[in-house]
Amino acid sequence: MTENKRDIEELRQELSRVDGHLLASLEKRAKLSRRIGELRKAQPAQLPLTDRAQIAALVARASGDMPPEDLRIIFGRIYASSLALELPVRVAYPGPAGAAAYEAARVRFGNAAELVAVDGVAAALAEVSAGRAEFAIAPLETQAEGPVQHTIEAILATELKIVAEVELATDLSLMSKTGNEADVEKVYATAADHARAARFFAGHSPKLSVLDVKSQAVACDLATEDHGAAALVGDTFGIERGLIVARRAVADAGPDRVRYAIVGVRPSGRTGDDATSVVFSVNDAPGALLGVLKVFADRGINLKKIQSRPAATEEWAYLFFLELSGHATDRPLVSAFDEVRPKTRFFKVLGSYPAP
Numbered sequence: 001m002t003e004n005k006r007d008i009e010e011l012r013q014e015l016s017r018v019d020g021h022l023l024a025s026l027e028k029r030a031k032l033s034r035r036i037g038e039l040r041k042a043q044p045a046q047l048p049l050t051d052r053a054q055i056a057a058l059v060a061r062a063s064g065d066m067p068p069e070d071l072r073i074i075f076g077r078i079y080a081s082s083l084a085l086e087l088p089v090r091v092a093y094p095g096p097a098g099a100a101a102y103e104a105a106r107v108r109f110g111n112a113a114e115l116v117a118v119d120g121v122a123a124a125l126a127e128v129s130a131g132r133a134e135f136a137i138a139p140l141e142t143q144a145e146g147p148v149q150h151t152i153e154a155i156l157a158t159e160l161k162i163v164a165e166v167e168l169a170t171d172l173s174l175m176s177k178t179g180n181e182a183d184v185e186k187v188y189a190t191a192a193d194h195a196r197a198a199r200f201f202a203g204h205s206p207k208l209s210v211l212d213v214k215s216q217a218v219a220c221d222l223a224t225e226d227h228g229a230a231a232l233v234g235d236t237f238g239i240e241r242g243l244i245v246a247r248r249a250v251a252d253a254g255p256d257r258v259r260y261a262i263v264g265v266r267p268s269g270r271t272g273d274d275a276t277s278v279v280f281s282v283n284d285a286p287g288a289l290l291g292v293l294k295v296f297a298d299r300g301i302n303l304k305k306i307q308s309r310p311a312a313t314e315e316w317a318y319l320f321f322l323e324l325s326g327h328a329t330d331r332p333l334v335s336a337f338d339e340v341r342p343k344t345r346f347f348k349v350l351g352s353y354p355a356p
Contacts, residue, residue: 026078029078029082030081030082030085033082033083033085033086034085034086036086037085037086037087037088040086040087044265044266045087045089045134045135045264046163046264046266046268047083047087047135047163047164047262047264047268048083049164049268049269049270049271049354050271050354051079051083051354052354053271053273053354054079055072055075055076055079058071058075059071059072059075076107077107077110080106080107080108080109080110081110081111081112082110083108083109083110084109084110084111084112084113085110085112088112088113088114089109089113089114089133089134089135090113090114090116090127090132090133090134091105091109091113091114091115091116091133091134091135091136091137092116092118092123092124092125092127092128092132092133092135092136092137093105093115093116093117093118093124093136093137093138094117094118094119094120094121094123094124094138094139095117095118095119095215096117096190096214096215096216096217097115097117097215097216097217097237099215099216100139100168100170100234100256100258101137101138101139101260102115102117102237103168103170103234103236103237104137104166104168104258104260105137106236107166107168108137108164108166108260108262109135116132116133121136121138121139121150121151121154122154122157124136124137124138124263125138125154125155125157125158125160125263128160128263128264128265129158129159129160129265134264135163135262135263135264136160136262136263136264137166137260137261137262137263138151138154138155138260138261138263139151139258139259139260139261140152140162140165140258140259140260140261140277141258141259142256142257142258142259143256143257143258144256146307146309146321147307147309147321149309149310149312151261152279152309152319152321152350153312155261155263155350156279156348156350160263160264160265161263161264161265161266161267161268161349161350161351161352162261162262162263162277162350162351162352162353163262163263163264163266163267163268163351163353164261164262164268164353164354165259165260165261165262165353165354165356166259166260166262167257167258167259167260167356168257168258168260169255169256169257169258170234170255170256170258171234171235171248171249171250171251171254171255171256172193172196172197172232172233172234172249172250172251173232173233173234173235173238173245173246173247173248173249173250174187174230174231174232174245174246174247174250175220175223175230175231175232175233175235175238175239175243175244175245175246176223176229176230176231176243176244176246177223177224177227177242177243177244178227178244178246179243179244179245179246180246181230181246181247183227183228183246184208184228184229184230184246185207185208185209185228185229186208186209186210186211186226186228186229186230187201187208187209187210187211187229187230187231187232188210188211188213188218188219188222188223188229188230188231188232189210189211189212189213189219189231189232190212190213190214190215190216190219190232191212193216193232193233194210194212194232196251196252196253196256197232197250197251197252198252199252200250200251200252210232216231216232216233216234216237217237217241219231219232219233220233220237220238220241220243221241223243224241224242224243230243230246231243232250235248259356261350261351262353263351267328267351267352268351268352268353268354270327270329270330270352271327271354271355273354273355274325274326274327274330274352274353274354274355275304275323275324275325275326275352275353275354275355275356276323276324276325276326276327276328276333276349276351276352276353277321277322277323277324277349277350277351277352278321278322278324278337278347278348278349278350279319279320279321279322279346279347279348279350280292280319280320280322280340280344280345280346280347280348281311281317281318281319281320281344281345281346282320282343282344282345283344283345288343289320291343292320292340292343292344293306295336295339295340295343296324296336296340299332299335299336300332301324301325301326301332301333301336302324302325302326303322303323303324304323304324304325305321305322305323306320306321306322306323307320307321308320308321309321319346325355326352327352328349328351328352329352337349
């Protein structure tokens with residue numbers, strides 16, 4: 001054995017020892033999480049609020065040997081898995097299984113959480129309102145189009161609150177049993193996913209056929225049964241179904257970045273670094289919007305975001321979606337809201353949550 005090979009072998013043995021320490025630490029963390037879960041059994045379901053800050057602090061302490069984004073992903077999954085052990089919950093999401101909302105729920109709540117696919121955001125919120133689920137998850141904002149109007153309108157129709165957010169960048173991959181793209185003769189995909197990868201398929205062999213299916217779950221099931229087939233799905237979901245990536249990142253426009261709202265019955269508490277979302281409409285009068293915004297400016301409240309959307313219930317009327325720095329129970333926001341309400345036709349706080 002050459003000296004280089006001997007050194008490499010010794011380093012690999014050291015890596016194995018490090019892996020053993022990592023496993024022991026993860027199992028110790030799991031035991032602590034289960035213990036917390038036992039102590040919280042009689043308490044209402046409430047998400048821990050400091051996970052994001054703790055992960056950021058860990059990444060900041062790192063030496064730089066591992067890429068910061070990889071560390072965020074790794075610790076994010078560890079925290080999600082631990083959360084599922086200490087807070088076994090039922091989470092409703094707008095289906096179908098395997099869609100982006102499913103992946104966002106897995107990222108936040110871990111693999112042990114019970115995820116329930118329902119038909120649309122309103123149905124997901126209804127599960128929480130009826131006590132059949134502790135939380136619902138729904139798309140709140142997309143990078144391309146801004147606030148998701150049907151989600152905001154669905155939340156407005158309830159007494160539920162946004163209690164947390166999770167951001168997800170979803171791409172599509174070609175996945176099969178073998179992971180060999182040369183084996184693929186047909187691809188199962190939903191109509192929406194097919195459209196997202198139209199250029200990819202246009203540049204592929206004309207012999208490749210694309211068959212529409214109703215969900216990513218069906219696509220995976222069919223690809224699993226057929227040696228010459230692949231599924232067009234997200235990596236995480238495909239891997240869970242036993243498939244291997246044959247071609248990664250095939251969506252024409254790249255990853256689709258979406259902020260998801262986690263919605264529950266009980267408002268979240270303060271963390272010291274929070275954001276609050278509100279929705280309002282103003283009277284049709286000169287300076288009406290300016291009058292509302294000036295209230296926040298006079299109190300030094302930072303407006304992180306303001307966007308408008310047509311109101312669904314009234315022609316030529318608009319709803320304004322506002323994200324503010326601070327928690328809804330902070331004194332400056334409480335006094336601002338009290339002054340703003342008489343100036344608006346409609347005003348509602350959607351919720352406060354740890355700042356994105």
